[in-house]
Amino acid sequence: MDTPLFGFAISIIAFEIGMYINRKTKISVLNPLIIATSIIIGLLLYFDIEYDIYNKGGSIISFFLGPATVVLAVPLYKQIDKFKANGIIILIGIAVGSLVNIISILYLGKLFGVTDDVILSLVPKSATAAISMEISRRIGGIPALTVAAAVVTGITGNVIGISVYRIFHIKDEVATGVGLGTASHAMGTAKAMELGEVQGAMGSPAISIAGLMTVFLAPWLIWLFN
Numbered sequence: 001m002d003t004p005l006f007g008f009a010i011s012i013i014a015f016e017i018g019m020y021i022n023r024k025t026k027i028s029v030l031n032p033l034i035i036a037t038s039i040i041i042g043l044l045l046y047f048d049i050e051y052d053i054y055n056k057g058g059s060i061i062s063f064f065l066g067p068a069t070v071v072l073a074v075p076l077y078k079q080i081d082k083f084k085a086n087g088i089i090i091l092i093g094i095a096v097g098s099l100v101n102i103i104s105i106l107y108l109g110k111l112f113g114v115t116d117d118v119i120l121s122l123v124p125k126s127a128t129a130a131i132s133m134e135i136s137r138r139i140g141g142i143p144a145l146t147v148a149a150a151v152v153t154g155i156t157g158n159v160i161g162i163s164v165y166r167i168f169h170i171k172d173e174v175a176t177g178v179g180l181g182t183a184s185h186a187m188g189t190a191k192a193m194e195l196g197e198v199q200g201a202m203g204s205p206a207i208s209i210a211g212l213m214t215v216f217l218a219p220w221l222i223w224l225f226n
Contacts, residue, residue, distance in 0.1 A: 003056065003057070004056045004057040004060060005057055006053070006054070006056070006057055007054040007055060007056055007057025007058040007059075007060075008022065008057035008058070008061065008154045009035050009057065010039075010040060010043060010057075010058050011040065011057065011058055012100035014037075014039040014040050015033070015037070015066050017036070018030075018031070018032030018033065018034070018035030018036040018039070019032045020118055021035055022035070022225070023211050026187075028159045029159055030182055031158060031159060033151065033154075033155055034155055034189070037151070040054070046114070049169050059126060062129070062130075064147055070174065072186070072189060072203075072204040072207060073205075073220040074204075074226060075193065075200045075201040075203055075204050076201045076202075076204045076205050078197065078201060079197065079198055079201035079202070082198060082201070083201070083202070083205065084203075089174075090174065090178055090202065090205070090206075091098070091209065092108075093175070093178050093179070093182070094178060094182050094206050094209045094213065095213055097126075097178075097179070097182035097183060097206075097210065097214040098126070098182065098210050098214050098217055099166055099217065099221075101125070101126040101183070101214075102123055102214065102217055102218055102221050103153075103221060104157025105119060105122045105123050105125070106119060106123065106219060106221060106222065106225045107225075109122065110174040110225070116140075117140065117141060118135065118142075118145065119141050120139050120141035120142075120222070121136055121141035121142045121143075121145040121146045121149065122139065122141075122145075122146070122149050123135070123136075123139065123152050123218050123222065124139075124141070124146060124150075124214050124218060125146065125149035125152075125153045125160035125214075126153055126184070126185065126210060126214070127149075127150070127185065127210060127211040127214045128150070128183070128185040128186050128207050128211055129150045129151070129185075129186075131211035131214070131215070132146050132149075132150045132211075132214075132222075133146055133147060134149070135214060135215055135218055137146070138219075139218055139219060139222060140170060150185065152183045153183070153184055153185070153186055153187075154186060154187030154188060155187055156184065157180055157183050157184020157188040157191070158184060158187040158188060158190060158191045161179070161180050161183070161184065161188060162189055162195075165179075173196060173198040173199050173202070174198065174199075174202050176192065176195060176199050176202075177189075177192045177195075177198060177200060177201065177202030177203040177206070178202045178203065180203050180206075181202065181203030181204065181207050182206045182207075182210045183185070183204070183208070185207050185210070186207060186209075188203060189203035189204055189206070189207055190207050198204075
């Protein structure tokens with residue numbers, strides 16, 4: 001059990017179970033990542049397995065988050081003309097989304113008396129996990145909590161993003177893709193790809209650009225609020 005294969009194997013198996021349940025039920029709330037996470041947590045608690053033992057293999061999967069994010073550039077390449085035609089608007093949209101995310105966390109955290117280390121851990125939650133973990137380390141957050149928040153953010157956007165668009169009657173392909181990618185990183189972009197090639201292509205750069213903007217904006221806004 002105390003080998004990298006253990007954590008790697010149960011992660012893959014748990015996710016496959018989640019995929020199977022999601023396909024059979026077709027219920028968006030039963031997201032494969034939610035199911036997989038619940039299964040892994042349940043196993044670790046039931047058999048009293050330390051997280052460090054699991055993470056020897058789980059960290060292997062985390063390592064591939066970066067390369068997997070880069071691969072999302074492929075849909076963008078296919079829709080590069082549409083991106084160029086709307087480049088300024090897309091950049092403004094991503095910048096506003098990144099600002100709103102950081103400011104809302106800082107303001108609401110102070111409003112409800114959340115401790116500083118938790119606030120700092122939540123600030124980069126809308127950046128993809130590979131980026132948000134490093135941001136969290138640099139600004140004094142708790143990387144493990146940041147990853148958990150990033151996962152919840154991604155799942156939330158994946159599950160309710162389309163409903164939000166319906167409520168506000170947002171139908172533009174570029175807008176829906178950029179919104180999902182900016183707010184919910186890879187999980188949001190995965191949902192955007194289900195909507196269409198254009199939406200998926202617009203969500204892909206939103207992940208990277210929002211991550212970079214968060215890197216630069218987070219320290220400055222934290223200093224401003226303090």
